[in-house]
Amino acid sequence: xxxxSDCNVExxxxxxARRGDMKAxxxxxxxxxxxxxxxxxxxxQNPSQADDILQETSxxxxxxxxxxREERTFPGWIKRIAVNKCLGHLRSAWNRRSSRSDAGIDGDxxxxxxxxxxxxxxxxxxxxxxxxxxxxxxxxxxxAVVWLFEVEGYTHQEIGQLMGRTASFSKSxxxxxxxxxxxxxxxxxxxxxCTQTLSSY
Amino acid sequence: xxxxxxQLLSLRDGDPxxxxxxxxxxxCPECHREIARLERVRDALRxxxxxxxxxxxxxxxxxxxxxxxxxxxxxxxxVVAIAASFVMxxxxxxxxxxxxxxxxxxxxxxxxxxxxxxxxxxxxxSMPALQLSSRRLETLRAALPRRGGVERAATAMTxxxxxxxIALVDLKLNNADALGLTIAQERILWRExxxxxxxxxxVEYALLQNPGR
Numbered sequence: 001x002x003x004x005s006d007c008n009v010e011x012x013x014x015x016x017a018r019r020g021d022m023k024a025x026x027x028x029x030x031x032x033x034x035x036x037x038x039x040x041x042x043x044x045q046n047p048s049q050a051d052d053i054l055q056e057t058s059x060x061x062x063x064x065x066x067x068x069r070e071e072r073t074f075p076g077w078i079k080r081i082a083v084n085k086c087l088g089h090l091r092s093a094w095n096r097r098s099s100r101s102d103a104g105i106d107g108d109x110x111x112x113x114x115x116x117x118x119x120x121x122x123x124x125x126x127x128x129x130x131x132x133x134x135x136x137x138x139x140x141x142x143x144a145v146v147w148l149f150e151v152e153g154y155t156h157q158e159i160g161q162l163m164g165r166t167a168s169f170s171k172s173x174x175x176x177x178x179x180x181x182x183x184x185x186x187x188x189x190x191x192x193x194c195t196q197t198l199s200s201y
Numbered sequence: 202x203x204x205x206x207x208q209l210l211s212l213r214d215g216d217p218x219x220x221x222x223x224x225x226x227x228x229c230p231e232c233h234r235e236i237a238r239l240e241r242v243r244d245a246l247r248x249x250x251x252x253x254x255x256x257x258x259x260x261x262x263x264x265x266x267x268x269x270x271x272x273x274x275x276x277x278x279x280v281v282a283i284a285a286s287f288v289m290x291x292x293x294x295x296x297x298x299x300x301x302x303x304x305x306x307x308x309x310x311x312x313x314x315x316x317x318x319x320x321x322x323x324x325x326x327s328m329p330a331l332q333l334s335s336r337r338l339e340t341l342r343a344a345l346p347r348r349g350g351v352e353r354a355a356t357a358m359t360x361x362x363x364x365x366x367i368a369l370v371d372l373k374l375n376n377a378d379a380l381g382l383t384i385a386q387e388r389i390l391w392r393e394x395x396x397x398x399x400x401x402x403x404v405e406y407a408l409l410q411n412p413g414r
Binding site: 026029035041047050055059146147172179 | 207242243245246247249251252253256258259262369372373376380382
């Protein structure tokens with residue numbers, strides 16, 4: 001998946017956009033729309049919310065592009081805006097409803113994804129799930145941590161800061177999320193699972 | 202005792218773990234298999250395809266950026282402009298209401314829009330003067346009677362295009378500081394806005410004079 005790393009644009013286009021040239025902004029939009037939408041869809045699992053994220057991100061780009069110091073940081077800048085928008089949506093969702101599914105994994109207590117719960121969810125699926133479907137089984141917070149760490153390359157320290165928590169929180173979320181994924185993706189465990197030599201670790 | 206998931210993830214990612222865990226994993230096929238599984242999950246997530254937005258949101262984005270930057274200009278000139286334009290608007294409406302079969306189309310250069318824009322002396326194309334003119338045209342347009350009936354598609358498109366161009370000018374003006382526009386550039390934009398507003402009012406005025414246009 002190319003993602004944000006492919007969001008490089010010509011300096012001349014950025015310069016035009018900085019001057020308020022809306023055609024240049026439209027060119028930028030064409031470059032970042034798909035990565036932003038993909039990020040939002042994976043993190044939020046909701047197409048209409050992903051639309052909102054793309055729109056809000058684009059508007060922020062139009063309004064704040066002049067604060068971008070170095071052109072080469074444009075991909076990371078866009079990604080940061082989009083991630084913050086996604087996390088903002090998650091926070092607002094938390095405020096609107098105290099999601100029961102969040103209670104176990106977001107709390108500081110014991111994990112709710114170990115033991116029989118795992119089996120129940122996996123049995124409910126009754127078919128092999130792909131990774132995208134498996135994300136649906138995670139709480140919004142866990143899903144965000146998994147996506148940011150495993151795909152977008154954020155560190156636990158960075159994720160903790162973004163979420164107003166600690167690196168330990170991020171590690172814990174990731175660990176529990178993988179326990180959950182292990183159940184729902186159980187059939188991914190194939191015969192090739194032990195191809196490396198034991199001494200490699 | 203096997204390594205837990207957090208420790209296995211650390212091993213997968215090359216992060217440090219305690220020596221006893223490291224020793225255990227080296228000789229434990231089960232832990233090793235689990236690390237391989239964690240790698241596959243990560244790879245599967247990274248291999249998910251990109252998803253393109255279902256609809257083209259660009260137009261919404263452009264409009265949204267305008268909505269959120271509601272103009273805060275015109276403060277100082279508003280009262281004077283509204284008062285002046287009100288008089289002109291009333292005069293215009295009175296004329297339209299009184300117009301009968303004997304009243305033909307009025308040349309565009311004599312329309313209220315042209316009058317408003319032309320009221321600025323040629324030597325006075327300062328920013329305040331342009332802003333005042335722009336505001337007068339806004340108010341004058343608001344005072345025009347609503348169009349009734351069906352208008353030609355070409356006319357509707359002309360009006361829509363003028364409105365779009367005005368919206369883009371407004372976007373730039375409302376972000377002038379952020380965009381780092383110079384005073385001269387701002388003045389050019391204001392002049393453009395006045396010209397566009399003048400064209401828009403003229404088209405709509407002509408449409409009122411000749412609805413089939």
